[in-house]
Amino acid sequence: MSRARIQITGIVQGVGFRPFIYQLAIGSRLCGFVANNSSGVEIEVEGDEEKIEDFIGEIKSNPPPLARITSITVDFIPLNSDSSFVIKESIVQEERTALISPDIAICSDCLRELFDPSDRRYGYPFINCTNCGPRYTIIKDIPYDRKFTSMDSFKMCPACQREYEDPSNRRFHAQPNACWECGPRVFLVDGKGNELVGVDPVKETISLLKKGAVIAIKGLGGFHLAVDATNDEAVLALRRRKLREEKPLAIMSADCRKAEEFAVIEPEERGLLESPQHPIVLVRKREGNRISPYVAPRNPCFGLLLPYTPLHHLILQGDFLALVMTSGNLSEEPICIYNKEALERLAGIADYFLLHNRDIYLRTDDSVVRLVERKPLMVRRSRGYVPQPILLPMELKQVLACGAEAKNTICLTKGNRAFLSQHIGELENLESLSFFEESIAHLTRILQIEPELIAYDLHPDYLSTKYALSCQGKRLYGVQHHHAHIASCLAENRVEDSVLGIALDGSGYGLDGKIWGGEVLVADLRRTRRVGHFRYIPLPGGAAAVREPWRMALSYLYAAYGAEYTDLKLSLLSRIPERTRQIIVKMIQQEINSPLTSSCGRLFDAVAALVGLRDYIRFEGQAAMELEATISSEEEGYYPISLEQEGELTIFSPLPMIRRIVEDINKGELPGVISAKFHNSLVQLFADFCLKLREETGMEKVAFSGGVFQNMYLLTHLTSRLEQLGFQVYTHSQIPPNDGGLALGQAVIASYGADK
Ligand SMILES: [Zn+2]
Numbered sequence: 001m002s003r004a005r006i007q008i009t010g011i012v013q014g015v016g017f018r019p020f021i022y023q024l025a026i027g028s029r030l031c032g033f034v035a036n037n038s039s040g041v042e043i044e045v046e047g048d049e050e051k052i053e054d055f056i057g058e059i060k061s062n063p064p065p066l067a068r069i070t071s072i073t074v075d076f077i078p079l080n081s082d083s084s085f086v087i088k089e090s091i092v093q094e095e096r097t098a099l100i101s102p103d104i105a106i107c108s109d110c111l112r113e114l115f116d117p118s119d120r121r122y123g124y125p126f127i128n129c130t131n132c133g134p135r136y137t138i139i140k141d142i143p144y145d146r147k148f149t150s151m152d153s154f155k156m157c158p159a160c161q162r163e164y165e166d167p168s169n170r171r172f173h174a175q176p177n178a179c180w181e182c183g184p185r186v187f188l189v190d191g192k193g194n195e196l197v198g199v200d201p202v203k204e205t206i207s208l209l210k211k212g213a214v215i216a217i218k219g220l221g222g223f224h225l226a227v228d229a230t231n232d233e234a235v236l237a238l239r240r241r242k243l244r245e246e247k248p249l250a251i252m253s254a255d256c257r258k259a260e261e262f263a264v265i266e267p268e269e270r271g272l273l274e275s276p277q278h279p280i281v282l283v284r285k286r287e288g289n290r291i292s293p294y295v296a297p298r299n300p301c302f303g304l305l306l307p308y309t310p311l312h313h314l315i316l317q318g319d320f321l322a323l324v325m326t327s328g329n330l331s332e333e334p335i336c337i338y339n340k341e342a343l344e345r346l347a348g349i350a351d352y353f354l355l356h357n358r359d360i361y362l363r364t365d366d367s368v369v370r371l372v373e374r375k376p377l378m379v380r381r382s383r384g385y386v387p388q389p390i391l392l393p394m395e396l397k398q399v400l401a402c403g404a405e406a407k408n409t410i411c412l413t414k415g416n417r418a419f420l421s422q423h424i425g426e427l428e429n430l431e432s433l434s435f436f437e438e439s440i441a442h443l444t445r446i447l448q449i450e451p452e453l454i455a456y457d458l459h460p461d462y463l464s465t466k467y468a469l470s471c472q473g474k475r476l477y478g479v480q481h482h483h484a485h486i487a488s489c490l491a492e493n494r495v496e497d498s499v500l501g502i503a504l505d506g507s508g509y510g511l512d513g514k515i516w517g518g519e520v521l522v523a524d525l526r527r528t529r530r531v532g533h534f535r536y537i538p539l540p541g542g543a544a545a546v547r548e549p550w551r552m553a554l555s556y557l558y559a560a561y562g563a564e565y566t567d568l569k570l571s572l573l574s575r576i577p578e579r580t581r582q583i584i585v586k587m588i589q590q591e592i593n594s595p596l597t598s599s600c601g602r603l604f605d606a607v608a609a610l611v612g613l614r615d616y617i618r619f620e621g622q623a624a625m626e627l628e629a630t631i632s633s634e635e636e637g638y639y640p641i642s643l644e645q646e647g648e649l650t651i652f653s654p655l656p657m658i659r660r661i662v663e664d665i666n667k668g669e670l671p672g673v674i675s676a677k678f679h680n681s682l683v684q685l686f687a688d689f690c691l692k693l694r695e696e697t698g699m700e701k702v703a704f705s706g707g708v709f710q711n712m713y714l715l716t717h718l719t720s721r722l723e724q725l726g727f728q729v730y731t732h733s734q735i736p737p738n739d740g741g742l743a744l745g746q747a748v749i750a751s752y753g754a755d756k
Pocket residue numbers: 106107108109110111128129130131132133
């Protein structure tokens with residue numbers, strides 16, 4: 001006989017952990033108790049020593065699906081001669097260090113009940129249990145208890161209450177537990193907010209969608225705008241009203257079997273689609289599919305997701321091949337969450353609104369993931385993942401990192417945990433700014449973090465920077481954009497050493513006041529030194545040059561050929577009127593509104609415009625995405641990029657490459673071949689430069705970060721080339737390589753740097 005005290009930390013509260021332990025202990029005939037405490041779950045078990053070992057083994061190998069165990073410590077203590085096993089109420093006041101679970105897609109048990117006519121919750125749109133349902137999005141405060149959630153206003157009926165109190169029931173302490181009798185309900189209203197009475201709201205929604213209506217559907221983390229994805233007119237109407245011209249729209253299909261009709265789904269992609277997180281997964285289009293071509297024009301992929309709430313499942317009973325399910329917002333504004341807000345902000349976009357009366361406290365968009373060589377690459381980390389922490393190899397100060405301007409997220413740290421917020425979005429309007437401030441207030445409260453340090457980007461015009469600088473009485477720490485990118489990659493890979501960091505993105509404020517974006521740094525979590533970058537090139541018109549890739553093409557042509565560029569025979573020059581070009585060249589010559597940039601993203605834009613793919617973009621990264629999509633994968637050639645030494649710095653000049661691209665265009669080479677050679681040139685450049693740096697410094701570790709590393713071709717080819725050369729390569733998987741992951745790097749650097 002032995003007695004063990006077992007302390008478990010991680011996400012172990014509010015995820016069915018205590019009933020799981022209870023049943024495991026009863027099954028193993030062990031006595032003792034289980035209870036929540038300030039750092040997780042505490043267990044004492046008494047019985048046969050072998051059985052205790054098996055019991056611990058089972059906890060480790062088979063925990064409840066939503067639990068994330070970060071540590072288990074076991075101490076053997078004197079016997080207490082208990083006669084039974086019980087779930088104790090919390091021994092001490094539950095402190096707020098216990099972690100909160102993300103929102104989780106409906107589980108298979110609940111799904112079975114949803115469609116079982118004999119079940120008392122048959123067809124109930126809010127069915128859930130300890131293993132599934134809303135969490136993060138309905139929490140007002142902690143501890144995670146019904147009275148601190150938006151379920152507070154619904155009093156459980158006796159049947160629900162019995163389930164809630166029964167440790168052997170799978171709804172034991174399921175805070176959002178509800179049924180037809182006592183829980184939230186859905187209702188359908190027209191564009192003016194008048195309820196359609198006497199109809200079944202779900203059936204009516206299905207029939208309206210079939211007729212081509214645009215319907216705003218209140219979901220888990222916010223509203224979606226839905227239309228039948230096979231109906232061209234409906235998809236076009238949605239695009240027109242939402243002011244979303246070409247950016248791909250996510251689509252939801254009932255299950256993978258159905259989705260296979262229009263997409264090719266690899267086993268790993270299926271695993272992700274069906275995971276408890278249920279993110280949007282980028283999957284390859286199947287040829288000749290029946291989805292409207294306006295869903296994802298000129299894109300080889302669909303953003304696919306499977307239904308994750310009971311309401312989604314009920315709507316998809318309408319036998320749709322797929323529904324467009326795009327965030328309920330006007331372009332670039334935060335997603336709507338309140339009924340009244342949706343009726344106002346989505347007026348004129350949605351024809352009808354499928355509403356419900358359970359409030360959403362924190363807006364949370366769908367996450368977006370892509371698989372690269374069978375490993376997930378996060379494009380947007382939000383619902384299903386947040387607020388699960390990134391576990392770091394070191395203890396940090398309590399820091400608030402304010403993130404970037406684009407794809408903003410914030411990060412809070414405590415101990416060895418970094419909490420990256422959900423996607424907040426483009427911090428360029430008042431709505432986004434207030435969402436940003438709300439998220440900071442909410443997260444600091446539920447995580448009980450009081451930041452002693454505030455980290456921010458050096459860009460003086462970012463709203464996130466202005467917010468940081470306005471915080472009174474806090475220590476502030478500015479972090480260079482690309483250092484933060486590399487540090488975010490190091491942090492998630494738990495690397496504390498110094499590495500060669502390749503940071504490629506659209507733009508980030510540089511230490512010399514110029515716009516950086518094609519950088520090689522020697523960096524660790526404290527310091528950084530810039531060792532190489534693309535040659536500076538004027539960005540004629542600033543932001544306009546980002547929206548109009550032809551301007552970058554012209555800027556490169558002018559840099560490579562001077563005034564003689566007009567003699568070139570290029571279709572680009574005939575597409576852009578001479579008068580317009582002259583104005584741009586004058587701006588470059590006289591340095592009017594033409595900031596200098598070393599951006600790699602802008603180099604992609606220039607090449608995309610040169611080969612005739614795109615002169616104007618409708619959404620960020622569009623030209624680069626289309627350039628990647630055209631690649632002829634068998635082409636192995638590459639162009640020269642020259643290395644020029646400027647003191648300690650190496651400058652990568654793409655001008656020889658630009659001249660060769662012009663020659664290839666004149667030879668009639670296909671855009672796909674030029675695109676492949678362009679991508680290969682970048683692989684060659686960075687491989688050569690890393691070799692040179694290894695000779696000089698002996699460094700063998702390389703980290704990639706920045707939005708350009710969402711480019712699969714570059715990411716996979718550069719990784720395998722460097723690995724062949726014997727480098728250890730670190731890439732992102734838990735957080736996005738784009739600015740959505742930046743705050744993590746800022747937080748870590750600030751925590752270290754502030755010690756100096
Ligand atoms: Zn469930």
